[in-house]
Amino acid sequence: MDTPIFDFVRAYANSQTSRLHMPGHKGKSFVGCESLDITEIKGADSLFECDGIIKKSEQNASALFGSHTFYSTEGSSLCIRAMVYLAMLHAKECKKAPRILAARNVHKTFLSAAALLDVEVEWMFSEDNYLTSEITPDRLEREINKHHPFAVYLTSPDYLGNVADVESLSKVCKKYGVILLVDNAHGAYLKFLERSMHPTDLGADMCCDSAHKTLPALTGGAYLHVSYDAPRLFVEQAKNALSLFASTSPSYLILSSLDNLNPYLKSEYKVELCELLKKTARLKDALAEHGYTLLGDEGLKITIRTTDFGYFGYEFADILREDGFECEFSDKEHVVLMLTPQIDGECLKKLEASLLSIERKKRIIEAAPRFVTPKRKTSIREAALSISETLPAKECLGRTLALATVSCPPAVPILVCGEEIDENALSVIEYYGIDELCVIK
Numbered sequence: 001m002d003t004p005i006f007d008f009v010r011a012y013a014n015s016q017t018s019r020l021h022m023p024g025h026k027g028k029s030f031v032g033c034e035s036l037d038i039t040e041i042k043g044a045d046s047l048f049e050c051d052g053i054i055k056k057s058e059q060n061a062s063a064l065f066g067s068h069t070f071y072s073t074e075g076s077s078l079c080i081r082a083m084v085y086l087a088m089l090h091a092k093e094c095k096k097a098p099r100i101l102a103a104r105n106v107h108k109t110f111l112s113a114a115a116l117l118d119v120e121v122e123w124m125f126s127e128d129n130y131l132t133s134e135i136t137p138d139r140l141e142r143e144i145n146k147h148h149p150f151a152v153y154l155t156s157p158d159y160l161g162n163v164a165d166v167e168s169l170s171k172v173c174k175k176y177g178v179i180l181l182v183d184n185a186h187g188a189y190l191k192f193l194e195r196s197m198h199p200t201d202l203g204a205d206m207c208c209d210s211a212h213k214t215l216p217a218l219t220g221g222a223y224l225h226v227s228y229d230a231p232r233l234f235v236e237q238a239k240n241a242l243s244l245f246a247s248t249s250p251s252y253l254i255l256s257s258l259d260n261l262n263p264y265l266k267s268e269y270k271v272e273l274c275e276l277l278k279k280t281a282r283l284k285d286a287l288a289e290h291g292y293t294l295l296g297d298e299g300l301k302i303t304i305r306t307t308d309f310g311y312f313g314y315e316f317a318d319i320l321r322e323d324g325f326e327c328e329f330s331d332k333e334h335v336v337l338m339l340t341p342q343i344d345g346e347c348l349k350k351l352e353a354s355l356l357s358i359e360r361k362k363r364i365i366e367a368a369p370r371f372v373t374p375k376r377k378t379s380i381r382e383a384a385l386s387i388s389e390t391l392p393a394k395e396c397l398g399r400t401l402a403l404a405t406v407s408c409p410p411a412v413p414i415l416v417c418g419e420e421i422d423e424n425a426l427s428v429i430e431y432y433g434i435d436e437l438c439v440i441k
């Protein structure tokens with residue numbers, strides 16, 4: 001498989017051309033990668049109107065993923081906005097109400113899409129944890145019958161490594177003629193399992209993957225995938241949808257990274273992934289035997305409920321940091337470690353030794369307060385576009401949330417724009433250590 005973008009950029013970097021164009025560094029080294037950082041010069045194509053090297057590279061990615069695949073240099077965040085916009089166009093075309101049924105554990109970008117596009121959202125809450133969703137096909141069917149959405153939106157895998165049963169859920173969506181959108185930001189690699197578990201192979205109409213989260217791509221590299229079976233409109237309008245929300249200066253470093261990934265994904269990646277998954281499974285067995293509670297069913301994540309082992313998640317992360325390991329995520333109850341084939345065997349052995357050397361302590365019983373469905377005061381759009389103020393959380397009782405100002409990771413809001421901050425919500429917010437809230441003034 002060829003690498004037309006990377007080849008072009010490298011050849012240009014090696015040419016002695018004087019750069020009388022942007023970027024201002026002119027290819028001179030400041031951080032070291034500038035020579036490869038170009039703009040839309042002749043021959044470089046243009047991401048949102050492509051008919052040259054970018055189009056060719058996206059065709060390579062499409063062949064690998066078995067879908068219509070479009071590049072994003074602004075992460076899944078851009079793809080999520082584009083997906084929601086495309087779904088909204090479809091609803092308009094079908095004269096359906098602009099209502100999406102979403103599992104509540106959305107990344108905050110979904111809220112910005114809902115605010116910008118004035119989407120009405122009906123939420124499916126989880127009993128268990130604000131980061132997860134346990135949507136069964138029966139429940140989905142009931143919720144569809146109750147709310148009559150034009151689309152269902154799932155986040156899978158979630159931050160803790162739980163994977164939804166997209167195949168069964170997509171059957172329910174198809175039965176009711178409802179579009180299925182999946183935030184697969186954490187699951188690009190699912191395409192390359194022995195049996196693909198990628199959402200577009202399991203019946204989703206569209207999904208986004210952050211290439212940079214689980215594949216060896218530069219930060220910002222992501223894909224919007226449109227299934228071959230999805231309404232034609234999605235493919236026809238995909239570039240317009242992405243360009244509506246995107247910068248007009250996409251990074252060629254990131255495009256080159258996505259491009260350069262294609263031959264690797266086509267050749268050795270699948271075998272390397274399979275080997276890593278076996279090693280990770282063995283490591284997880286050893287950890288379970290040592291007494292750790294492991295959560296999630298995702299092969300590339302190790303999620304430990306550290307409170308069962310006597311540590312708060314952030315304390316546990318500090319211990320690992322002392323040993324030279326930086327976790328993806330920790331909160332009060334968990335640590336999440338993310339692996340890829342780019343972690344070598346030696347590192348895995350050291351990780352195992354480190355985890356097995358941590359002494360078990362008395363279980364921490366403290367648990368998150370049960371979250372009760374909050375009251376909606378205004379629409380997501382109205383709240384997000386209101387004049388707001390940021391106040392200490394404990395002063396916000398009775399106020400209405402304007403923006404879900406949650407940082408990444410995990411960037412999953414507990415309350416969303418337009419919901420009332422009641423005592424229950426405040427206790428959950430306090431439990432997770434959120435000190436300030438952005439409320440409508």
Ligand SMILES: Cc1ncc(COP(=O)(O)O)c(C=O)c1O
Nearest residue numbers: 074075076077107183185210222
């Ligand atoms: C579930 C989920 N969706 C979407 C995103 C946004 O992805 P990106 O950082 O590629 O824009 C994230 C980022 O962490 C995420 O965790």
